[in-house]
Amino acid sequence: xxxxxxxxxxxxxxxxxxxxxxxxxxxxxxxxxxxxxxxxxxxxxxxxxxxxxxxxxxxxxxxxxxxxxxxxxxxxxxxxxxxxxxxxxxxxxxxxxxxxxxxxxxxxxxxxxxxxxxxxxxxxxxxxxxxxxxxxxxxxxxxxxxxxxxxxxxxxxxxxxxxxxxxxxxxxxxxxxxxxxxxxxxxxxxxxxxxxxxxxxxxxxxxxxxxxxxxxxxxxxxxxxxxxxxxxxxxxxxxxxxxxxxxxxxxxxxxxxxxxxxxxxxxxxxxxxxxxxxxxxxxxxxxxxxxxxxxxxxxxxxxxx
Amino acid sequence: xxxxxxxxxxxxxxxxxxxxxxxxxxxxxxxxxxxxxxxxxxxxxxxxxxxxxxxxxxxxxxxxxxxxxxxxxxxxxxxxxxxxxxxxxxxxxxxxxxxxxxxxxxxxxxxxxxxxxxxxxxxxxxxxxxxxxxxxxxxxxxxxxxxxxxxxxxxxxxxxxxxxxxxxxxxxxxxxxxx
Numbered sequence: 206x207x208x209x210x211x212x213x214x215x216x217x218x219x220x221x222x223x224x225x226x227x228x229x230x231x232x233x234x235x236x237x238x239x240x241x242x243x244x245x246x247x248x249x250x251x252x253x254x255x256x257x258x259x260x261x262x263x264x265x266x267x268x269x270x271x272x273x274x275x276x277x278x279x280x281x282x283x284x285x286x287x288x289x290x291x292x293x294x295x296x297x298x299x300x301x302x303x304x305x306x307x308x309x310x311x312x313x314x315x316x317x318x319x320x321x322x323x324x325x326x327x328x329x330x331x332x333x334x335x336x337x338x339x340x341x342x343x344x345x346x347x348x349x350x351x352x353x354x355x356x357x358x359x360x361x362x363x364x365x366x367x368x369x370x371x372x373x374x375x376x377x378x379x380x381x382x383x384x385x386x387x388x389x390x391x392x393x394x395x396x397x398x399x400x401x402x403x404x405x406x407x408x409x410x411x412x413x414x415x416x417x418x419x420x421x422x423x424x425x426x427x428x429x430x431x432x433x434x435x436x437x438x439x440x441x442x443x444x445x446x447x448x449x450x451x452x453x454x455x456x457x458x459x460x461x462x463x464x465x466x467x468x469x470x471x472x473x474x475x476x477x478x479x480x481x482x483x484x485x486x487x488x489x490x491x492x493x494x495x496x497x498x499x500x501x502x503x504x505x506x507x508x509x510x
Numbered sequence: 511x512x513x514x515x516x517x518x519x520x521x522x523x524x525x526x527x528x529x530x531x532x533x534x535x536x537x538x539x540x541x542x543x544x545x546x547x548x549x550x551x552x553x554x555x556x557x558x559x560x561x562x563x564x565x566x567x568x569x570x571x572x573x574x575x576x577x578x579x580x581x582x583x584x585x586x587x588x589x590x591x592x593x594x595x596x597x598x599x600x601x602x603x604x605x606x607x608x609x610x611x612x613x614x615x616x617x618x619x620x621x622x623x624x625x626x627x628x629x630x631x632x633x634x635x636x637x638x639x640x641x642x643x644x645x646x647x648x649x650x651x652x653x654x655x656x657x658x659x660x661x662x663x664x665x666x667x668x669x670x671x672x673x674x675x676x677x678x679x680x681x682x683x684x685x686x687x688x689x
Contacts, residue, residue, distance in 0.1 A: 226581035227611040234585065234607065237600030242650050247599050254593040258549075262594070265550045338557065340549065341597045342659050343652035348596075375596065382596055389653040410653025 248375075255377045266336065330364075330479040331355055336380060338473070345371075345388035345411060349478060352377045360440055362481045368446035368470035369393065369434060370478055381480075385472050386447065387415055395432040395447050400425040403435050406448060406466065415448060417464040422455040426464060442481060446470075522625050522675050529681040532575050536680055540567050541587060549594045558658040561666030564591055565639055568606055569632060570670075570677050572613035573620060584610035598650060605642045609635060625671040633667030 221229075241247050331351060339346035351357055353376055361373045363383050371391070375382040386393055389410035395417070396403045402424050404417045420426065430450045436443025448466035455462050523529060544563040568587060571579035588603035595602070612635050620631050640663050644655070 223581055223611050223614045227607055230581055230585040230607040231604060234588075234600035234604035237589075237603065238598055238646060238650075241599040251593055251596070251599070254590075255596075258590075258594050261546060262549060265546045269550070340557075340560075340595050342655040343647045346596070389651075410655075412656050413653070 252377060255380075259377075259379055262336075330481050331357065333357075333363075333381075333478050333480055335476055335478065339382070342411065343389075345385040345391075345408065345472075346374075347371070347383040347385065347478075348380050349383055349480075350380055351480075352379045352381045354379055355381075357381045357480055362434075362441045362445070364445060364479045364481065365470045365475035365477070368448070368468065369441060370470045370472055370475065372440060373480060383478070386468055386470075387411070387413075387472055393441060393447055394435045394437045396435040397426055397450075398431040398433050398446075399427070400430075402426060403437070404432075404464075406432060414451065414465045414467060416466060417450075418461060420462050420464055422457050422459065422462040424462065426450060426453060426462070428453055431469070432466060522671070523678055523682060528683070529574065529678055530683060532571070532578065532681050534578060537571055537575065537578050540571075540677060544568075545587075545591065545594065548591065558656075559661050559665050561662045561669055562636065562639070563666075563669075565606065565609060565636055566632070566666045566669060566673055567677070569609060569613050569635060570674060572610045573617040574678065574681075576614060576617065579610070580614070581607050581610045598646065601643055601646050604646065605639045608642055609639045612638065625674060628674070629667045629670040632670045633663055636663035636666045639663070 220226075237247070333349040333351045333355070336348045336350050339348065347370075349363075357373055357376050359373055359376055363370045363373060369386060371383045371385040371388070373381050374384040384391055385408070386406065387408045387410070389408055391408040393406045394403070395406045402420070404420045404424070404426075406415050407418050408415045417426070417432070428450055431446055432448045432450065434441040434443055434445045434447055446469045448468045450464055451467045452465040453462060454464075541564065544567040547563040548560075564587065568579065568584050572584065584606040585603045588606035589600070591602040591606070592599050616631065616635070620628055623631070637660075640659065644659070
């Protein structure tokens with residue numbers, strides 16, 4: 206006789222009822238959610254679990270990598286040749302700039318010394334590759350292939366060849382989480398390249414354009430203006446391209462203009478990214494106590510117009 | 511017809527057929543594979559359409575093997591998913607615990623229906639699961655996701671017939687084993 210997996214009658218002891226269990230585990234989840242959003246006490250547990258899961262995550266990527274490898278191997282020869290020509294042209298075009306660069310850097314260095322300014326950022330970057338995009342449909346995050354081992358730290362700026370992509374927000378031993386500039390309420394202090402007007406760029410979540418908030422309707426901003434990092438927060442080095450203004454709605458009845466932008470970097474397309482080392486620490490802001498989640502939200506929100 | 515379903519052993523089991531209890535390692539292995547399928551890298555359309563495999567497999571075991579997989583197990587699996595996903599701690603745990611409870615409530619009648627009608631009910635359960643996650647994230651102040659957020663539960667329900675047949679295969683009584 207084999208056991209028959211039908212319902213056992215109610216008088217067999219089977220522990221608490223499903224409803225009691227649901228109540229218990231439901232409360233436990235709500236407590237965890239509260240702890241995680243409010244206090245971030247659970248980062249340690251997350252780190253340990255991430256180490257355990259890491260081999261599995263890498264293992265699951267292997268078939269995909271193999272397919273991609275084979276695909277690349279058999280890539281169309283003509284396309285490669287074409288790309289080669291394009292790259293050669295680009296290289297030639299950039300030659301003079303590249304040759305002038307050391308000189309400009311030296312000059313800049315001298316000027317900085319003259320002005321007694323400390324170098325705000327060392328210039329050394331870490332190249333990383335995107336492992337996968339975050340699965341969570343509510344946030345805009347990426348995972349990259351270096352972490353504590355690669356010398357990454359939370360708060361560092363992440364760029365691609367066209368501009369700012371985001372910021373490192375969580376670092377695991379072998380990978381790191383990057384929050385993109387398009388993530389909801391992710392703030393980047395920027396200035397308009399043409400006029401120098403300072404503002405703060407806020408992400409608006411998946412599929413929506415980031416916008417400039419707290420900018421007066423009379424501010425000198427035009428459609429097509431490029432926005433660069435202002436470097437005021439100390440997170441992003443100054444003068445990195447971030448976004449381009451695509452739409453302006455000036456309503457003098459409102460306190461601020463509505464300015465929609467388009468990120469310049471391939472926020473959701475780039476495969477290779479550069480992580481810039483932490484900028485030299487700026488003097489602490491005097492009037493506000495240090496926030497514990499500076500990393501998540503950019504510093505100095507909404508103060509400058 | 512009877513003979514045919516014996517020959518084609520991948521045909522779905524009829525409601526009258528008594529399945530053997532699953533091996534615990536088989537349950538664990540399927541959950542692990544579902545977890546890996548959930549965290550596998552994807553992009554574009556695949557990413558938008560990817561169902562929550564783990565929820566579907568959990569639902570299957572909650573219905574077929576309630577003694578192995580219940581509210582507690584589902585809750586724990588949800589916690590593992592939260593870590594793997596780097597989302598809020600407890601978000602999937604809560605959703606899966608509710609899913610397991612709902613499955614316990616539904617389980618006596620859902621198996622009486624043909625597979626495609628089961629799939630409709632499964633879509634509702636997975637939808638509740640997704641709505642719960644949405645609610646939790648809204649309270650946490652997240653932005654509204656795109657309309658494609660509604661796609662994974664539907665794709666998950668479409669996978670239900672296939673997954674049930676695959677998962678129940680090792681539990682089907684073998685021919686001549688005790689005749």
